[in-house]
Amino acid sequence: MTVLSTPTFWVMVSFLLFIVFAGRHMWKIISKSLDDHSQKIKGQLEQATSLREEAQALLNQRRRDLAETNHHIDDILNNAKKESEILKDKSRGDIEHVFAHQEKSTLSRISQMEEQALLHLRKAAADIIVDASKDVFTTAIAGKKVDPLVEQTLKDFPKKISL
Numbered sequence: 001m002t003v004l005s006t007p008t009f010w011v012m013v014s015f016l017l018f019i020v021f022a023g024r025h026m027w028k029i030i031s032k033s034l035d036d037h038s039q040k041i042k043g044q045l046e047q048a049t050s051l052r053e054e055a056q057a058l059l060n061q062r063r064r065d066l067a068e069t070n071h072h073i074d075d076i077l078n079n080a081k082k083e084s085e086i087l088k089d090k091s092r093g094d095i096e097h098v099f100a101h102q103e104k105s106t107l108s109r110i111s112q113m114e115e116q117a118l119l120h121l122r123k124a125a126a127d128i129i130v131d132a133s134k135d136v137f138t139t140a141i142a143g144k145k146v147d148p149l150v151e152q153t154l155k156d157f158p159k160k161i162s163l
Helices: 007-140 148-161
Strands: none
Touching: none
């Protein structure tokens, strides 16, 4: 028996032929499947990279926005502090002006009241002096004839002394 006549040989040959013919076709199918799978993974990686870059860009934008917002807040606070200092100084000046005006007005009223009091005292003193002078002259010249000029002077004296 020769090797060609044994069934094992032919099974082996047929198996090898099957592997060669079917293997080529199976290799194409497996290769295509692996290529498709690698392309799918590559697409997912590209999409993940794109999403990561987009997220990083968005994060950077938000950080810039936050920094800008903080800068604006600092500017607003600084302006508010400056304005409050200006208003405080202006209010202090206004209050000092009002107090100075009120003090001046009060001093003026006090001065006027002093002048009125002095005038009132002078008038009262003049009235007392006139009354006393009248009494002195009337008792001194009681029953004597008085010069009409002296009598007229006594009548006009309170008018001339009145301020």
